Amino acid sequence: MSYKIPMGPYHPGLEEPYKLNMICEGETVRDAELTIGFNFRGIEHLAESRNYFQVIALMERVCGICSNIHTLTLCQAMEQLAGLEPPPRAKYIRVVMAELERLHSHVLWAGIAAKLMGFKTMFMTCFALREKVMDVLQEISGNRVNYAMNRIGGVNRDIEDPIALVLPIDELEREMMRTVIPIFTTSTTARSRCAGIGILTHEKALSCAVVGPTARASGVAQDLRRHAPYAAYGELEFEVPVEQAGDVRARLFVRALEIIESCRILRQALAKMPPGEIAVGGDKFAFVTGTATSRVEAPRGEVLYSVSWKENSRNPARVHVRTPTYANMPAVRWMVRGARLADTPLIQASIDPCYSCTDR
Amino acid sequence: MTTLETVLEKLGVAESWVESRGTFWLSPGSLSVRQVAKAMNEVKARFVTITAYQLPGAEGFRLEYHWDLEGRLLGFPFTIAGGPMESARIESIWDLCEAADWIEREVHEGFAIEFAGRVYEPLLLREGDAPGVNLREFPVKPVPGVQPQKEVTP
Numbered sequence: 001m002s003y004k005i006p007m008g009p010y011h012p013g014l015e016e017p018y019k020l021n022m023i024c025e026g027e028t029v030r031d032a033e034l035t036i037g038f039n040f041r042g043i044e045h046l047a048e049s050r051n052y053f054q055v056i057a058l059m060e061r062v063c064g065i066c067s068n069i070h071t072l073t074l075c076q077a078m079e080q081l082a083g084l085e086p087p088p089r090a091k092y093i094r095v096v097m098a099e100l101e102r103l104h105s106h107v108l109w110a111g112i113a114a115k116l117m118g119f120k121t122m123f124m125t126c127f128a129l130r131e132k133v134m135d136v137l138q139e140i141s142g143n144r145v146n147y148a149m150n151r152i153g154g155v156n157r158d159i160e161d162p163i164a165l166v167l168p169i170d171e172l173e174r175e176m177m178r179t180v181i182p183i184f185t186t187s188t189t190a191r192s193r194c195a196g197i198g199i200l201t202h203e204k205a206l207s208c209a210v211v212g213p214t215a216r217a218s219g220v221a222q223d224l225r226r227h228a229p230y231a232a233y234g235e236l237e238f239e240v241p242v243e244q245a246g247d248v249r250a251r252l253f254v255r256a257l258e259i260i261e262s263c264r265i266l267r268q269a270l271a272k273m274p275p276g277e278i279a280v281g282g283d284k285f286a287f288v289t290g291t292a293t294s295r296v297e298a299p300r301g302e303v304l305y306s307v308s309w310k311e312n313s314r315n316p317a318r319v320h321v322r323t324p325t326y327a328n329m330p331a332v333r334w335m336v337r338g339a340r341l342a343d344t345p346l347i348q349a350s351i352d353p354c355y356s357c358t359d360r
Numbered sequence: 361m362t363t364l365e366t367v368l369e370k371l372g373v374a375e376s377w378v379e380s381r382g383t384f385w386l387s388p389g390s391l392s393v394r395q396v397a398k399a400m401n402e403v404k405a406r407f408v409t410i411t412a413y414q415l416p417g418a419e420g421f422r423l424e425y426h427w428d429l430e431g432r433l434l435g436f437p438f439t440i441a442g443g444p445m446e447s448a449r450i451e452s453i454w455d456l457c458e459a460a461d462w463i464e465r466e467v468h469e470g471f472a473i474e475f476a477g478r479v480y481e482p483l484l485l486r487e488g489d490a491p492g493v494n495l496r497e498f499p500v501k502p503v504p505g506v507q508p509q510k511e512v513t514p
Contacts, residue, residue: 037485044470045495080381209407209459222406227431291411292381293426293433306411306424322409322463330462359485 002030005341009038014112014348016355022336022344029336029344034329039359047319052078052152052285055316059305060146062321063357065108068101069298070305071150074319076230077307078152080292082285090154091232092273096165097140097149098231098296099262099269103172104133105299106255106262109352110180113252116346117193122183129175136168154279162270169270173263181256194249198335198347201246208331211324212301213258214351217243217250224297236268248350255352287311300324300352323357361430362403370399383426383435393425396436397453397460405429407459412467414497415439421448421473440473452478470495 008019017038023031043062047055059074060067072094079086086094111126134144140159141147149155159165184190200210205218215222223240225233241257243250287309295304301324308318328351335347364377364384371391377384388396400407405427413422420441427434442448452475453460464475465484472491 040485077382206404206406207458209457222428222431224431228433290381291413291424293383293435295382295433302408302428304409304426306409308413318411318413320409320411326462327459330459 001025007344009035011345014345014353016353018353018355018358020332020336020344020348022341024341027341029339029341032333032336034333036329036355036358039355041360043360044319044321047316049315051314052287052316055319056150056152057148059319059321060148062323062360063354064145065105065354066101066298066300066303066357067146068097068149069296069303070321071148072098072231073294073296073303073305074307075150075152076296077292077294077305078285078287078309080294081287081290081307081309082152082281083288084153084281084285086154087277087280088232088274089158089276090278092269093155093157093159093278094150094231095233095236095269096159096162096266096273097137097147097155099266100133100137100140102262102299103259103266104130104137105352106259107133107176107180109255109299109349110184110252112349113346114184116349117190119183119189122180125179129172129180132168132172136165139165151279152285153281154277156279158278159270159273162273165270166267169263169266173260176256176259176263181259184252184256190252191249193343193346194252194350195245195247197248197343198339198350199245199247200331200335202244204331204334205246208334209327210301210331210351211327212298213251213254214301214328214331216241217254218246219244222302224295224302228295230294230296232269233265235272236265238265248346251350287313298324300354300357301328321360323354323360325351325354325358329353329358362405364429364432364434367399367403367405367429367434370402371396383433385435385437388436388438392451393423393436393438393453394451394456396425397456400427400434401456403429405434407457408433410460410463410467412471412473412495414471414495421471423450423467423473425453442473447472447474449474449476451476454478472496 002025005022009017019035021033022029050058056071059070062070107126107130111123114122138144141149200218202219205220221242226240238261241254243253289311291308293306304322306320310317336344408426408428411424423438425436440448440450465480468480
């Protein structure tokens with residue numbers, strides 16, 4: 001006999017509201033139904049009534065974790081419509097901010113995953129490390145959540161002493177290599193909670209068109225930083241970690257390796273940062289009629305903005321946002337099929353979901 | 361690496377790609393969206409999204425279908441008829457491309473566009489609400505004494 005167990009919309013583990021109805025036979029999940037929309041704020045509609053300054057502030061609030069990525073993607077699209085090319089230094093600062101945000105997001109996720117595994121001490125360790133990343137973000141931007149760094153034609157604030165930021169990056173990498181990664185990769189408890197759990201096969205990952213670490217953990221080697229470079233990524237060297245197993249452990253490995261790669265990118269970007277201006281175009285902009293599309297590799301995967309403008313207008317005619325969790329979340333249905341009910345919170349968390357982004 | 365010419369061969373069209381502001385665009389001409397989706401499956405392109413726009417007056421809607429082909433963003437714009445108070449309709453590609461499920465449901469909710477050959481319930485973002493209430497502009501009767509809002513010009 002099968003029965004339905006509603007999980008959500010408010011969860012003890014994950015802080016954002018969504019609902020997953022699990023259809024179970026005994027302790028085994030046979031299918032799942034997903035309901036989203038609890039965080040719907042009508043941001044795409046609101047964007048149509050905001051001018052080109054206000055829309056950046058609005059889109060920064062699509063997500064509380066990857067706020068910088070949303071303004072970066074939007075500004076890149078608006079720059080195409082305004083015919084502006086940001087100066088080289090601004091592109092490097094954008095890379096630094098994007099990678100710090102990736103570190104912050106991945107370390108936060110590692111903490112939540114540790115908590116769901118029952119590793120409460122690791123949760124505290126990860127959040128202490130995250131604080132160090134947030135300190136660096138605050139040092140650069142003056143803010144800890146919505147950084148207000150991106151503007152049309154460049155960035156709002158300079159990094160006056162890039163080399164001084166290398167030390168905290170090195171410290172973070174050392175701590176990750178010394179404690180977090182060895183425990184996640186070698187501990188028996190972590191292995192027993194993650195290995196072979198929530199498998200998304202390579203074929204299903206392709207057919208669901210999942211993105212980011214979720215795709216890379218199922219053997220899909222896609223990363224926009226490598227395949228469609230933006231900002232200064234084309235001038236930096238890094239690897240794209242790919243795992244084949246498609247389980248929770250593979251997603252954990254991919255993110256752990258990405259933390260190391262992010263530190264590597266940050267060191268290069270801070271060392272190579274060219275001198276010069278940080279923005280072009282002044283504070284008045286003219287946009288041509290048409291549509292521009294921009295894509296960026298956010299911590300959770302590809303973000304896409306389609307921005308449409310009418311000439312001589314201060315407001316966008318339309319802003320469409322496709323976020324990574326929007327692409328990844330439908331695949332959870334396939335991940336939980338056949339899993340034990342007790343494993344489903346960790347499986348859901350393994351895609352690092354963000355419902356603020358998804359619902360907009 | 362799959363070339364863009366290979367995609368043209370699969371689609372059987374004589375048109376050429378136009379690169380503009382981050383996307384390689386191809387006018388689908390007489391091709392249906394399902395023919396495009398089948399060709400994208402054959403070249404193993406990854407579905408990205410559908411962006412819907414309401415065109416002025418009674419011109420209908422423009423739906424831009426996006427796929428990623430090894431880092432290149434491909435765009436196929438489809439214009440569908442539909443006056444402000446009429447229903448607009450296009451074929452669903454959900455059975456060919458399961459990744460299109462949520463976005464078809466969202467466009468249906470936002471613009472009241474019908475994707476033929478599929479069911480939508482429950483609605484994705486605004487369960488229980490009327491389709492089109494979010495992003496579609498319906499003609500509004502002028503209210504005596506109330507001036508319509510105008511955009512602030514610089």
